[in-house]
Amino acid sequence: MASAMLFPRRRGRVYAIAILAGVLLAVGAFAASVGSVDIPLGTTLAILISKLPFINIEPTWTESFEIIVVDIRLPRVILAGVVGAALAVAGAAYQALFRNPLAEPYLIGAAQGAALGAVIGFLLPIGVTGLGYGVVPILAFIGALLSIFIVYNIARVGRLLPVTTLILAGVALSALLMAIVSYLLTIAGDSVHGIIFWLIGSFSLSKWSEVAVALPVVLFGVGVIMIYARSLNLIQLGEEQAQQLGINTERMKIILLTAATLITAAAVSFVGIIGFVGIIIPHAVRLIWGPDHRFLLPLSILVGAIFLILADILARTVNAPTEVPIGVITALTGVPFFLYLLRRRTRILN
Amino acid sequence: MIKIEIQNATLGYGDIDVVKEVALAAKPGEMIGLVGPNGSGKSTIIKSLSRIITPHSGRVLVNGRDIGTIPRRELSLMVGVVPQTPLLPSAYTAFEIVLMGRSPHLGLFQYESKHDLEITWWAMERTSTQHLADRRVGELSGGEIQSVIIARVLAQETEIVLLDEPTANLDIGRQIEVLNLIKGLCRQENKLTAVVALHDLNLASHYCDRLVLIHNGQIHAEGRPAAVITAENIEEVYGSGSYVHTHPLSGLPAVLPRVDYTKK
Incomplete structure (x- = not known):
């Protein structure tokens, strides 16, 4: 049957998912072994494996090695992976829903909205007390949702969302939000240093307690988006055709925008603003494996996680012992890619 | 029915x-x-x-x-629809677009079965679009896109x-x-x-x-x-620029322009 011949790509993409999952584990283990204290990769692996259930390995390593790997580096590596996956999937979802290749949490103001919400959360007296993370992620979520709503409605021309108006509205709103953030920082007093450090994006303060909050939220949001993978393909046809093929587009838009914004807010709450992951990863995946969201989403999760773990390794080794903000690394790789896409896009439009 | x-x-x-x-x-x-x-x-x-x-x-x-x-x-x-001048996402192949017609038949996490692929291929056969199957729709002409959309509505069954x-x-x-x-x-x-x-x-x-x-x-x-399609109806609706006659072979009405560019 000739039709079966047309689907070799599907099998290739299934293999790609399996291979990338292996690469992710390898990169994660590597990331746990490098840093200011060099721990041999073999020892790192042994420490990690010994932590798996039902496995007993006689420790041949010092206790300080174990603390470094398990309590300091591992949560950092996992959080980097979770945030990379979250930003990549959020980018893919925004791009699909807005049918706009440049939609991305950072460029459309969602990350900045989350940042403003989070800063307000940090400054509120309740945030500092026992509640811990409670109020910061919630305000970040509200902030991100409000910015998406504003940008979408400003940028919309009828039923279309042109590239130019979306980017302009996103940039303008981001500027406003960051101005408010700057103002809040000037009146913040003592806590300002910590907030600035968080704001520019870093994994250096990552703890297991953060992983414990971020991971379930991101898993939930990504799961919701994955349910709609096939519908995201159909909505590329435009809302009318998607409706005629059985999609309740209004409900889908609300659920998916909420889910994508939720995982953006979770990422921003814990590591600050990291730009361009949501644009580099889905586009690279699309270029290699095609536009089908049933593969685009899982592949973006894996590539996004790998990318941000690698970026974080760079961030803490390039200038060691000083850390480079991870947003600097992602911007350095992301901006040229973004400009390339913008250039190609405008050429197509003309 | x-x-x-x-x-x-x-x-x-x-x-x-x-x-x-x-x-x-x-x-x-x-x-x-x-x-x-x-x-x-x-x-x-x-x-x-x-x-x-x-x-x-x-x-x-x-x-x-x-x-x-x-x-x-x-x-x-x-109910299936072939919209007027459809815009298609250029990165998808014609086959993927036609396959979207099967979407209403699939469950939440269900992938297209062999049966779905066969119906898709049949639809492309009927619309003579098989040769376009692995081309990206961004590269297709307006007429080819129209045929692909008709194939999609056939696949929708x-x-x-x-x-x-x-x-x-x-x-x-x-x-x-x-x-x-x-x-x-x-x-x-x-x-x-x-x-x-x-x-x-x-x-x-x-x-x-x-x-x-x-x-x-x-x-x-x-x-x-x-x-x-009578002379009276056509003139009332479209104006007096055309005339209606009966097609000599089919016996059905046909409309042709009344060539007269001197009159206003």
């Missing part, structure tokens, strides 16, 4: 009424042509029959049920198909091929009911069982092609 009808509906967008108090019922196996000048409301009627717009008054019924109460997925198993100007971007050879295909599917044991908006009065007259001539948001005439 699925029946679709419009009961005295006023249709439009926002506050504007485009079509006023129309009634229309498609019999199973019938090919109905919607004809009329630009902006007369043909597309509006098609959109109301696929629940893209809700009537300002009156009702649209599918099997006696108000169309607004039918979930979109259920409706998409009964609905009993009712609504087509909005399905021949607009096609050459005469492809126009005949597409309309023959749709007509053939209607004829096969009354398999398909087709509502087709057409600009070309000659194609409408030769392919449709029944024509509905729309003018200024109202049904101006309705019936067999010979009863609708």
